[in-house]
Amino acid sequence: MTGGVVVVLGGTGRNFAAGMSGGIAYVPDEKGDFNIRFNPAMVELEKITEDETDRDIMAHLEEIRELP
Structure with missing residues (x-):
């Protein structure tokens, strides 16, 4: 990933983010x-607080919801 946002809902394997050079992964x-x-x-x-995570993820979901 070279940019953007990823929200991981499950677990990850070893070597997570290999090749990632930008963006944010929760x-x-x-x-x-x-x-x-x-x-x-x-x-x-x-590490981020739960409040930060909730606020940021909700903002991203709102952006997606507003897409045509």
Whole structure:
């Protein structure tokens, strides 16, 4: 992915974000081990609060809803 937004609804495998060079991916970390399953070469890992996540995801869904 070189831009855009991805909302992951399930789990991820190892090496998540390999080839990703831009954009945002919202990934649940239910097991608390996502920091060892992503590719840190070109992306940064950042925890966000639930309020931030809800607000951002809802804003993206509103944008999609308004598309023709």
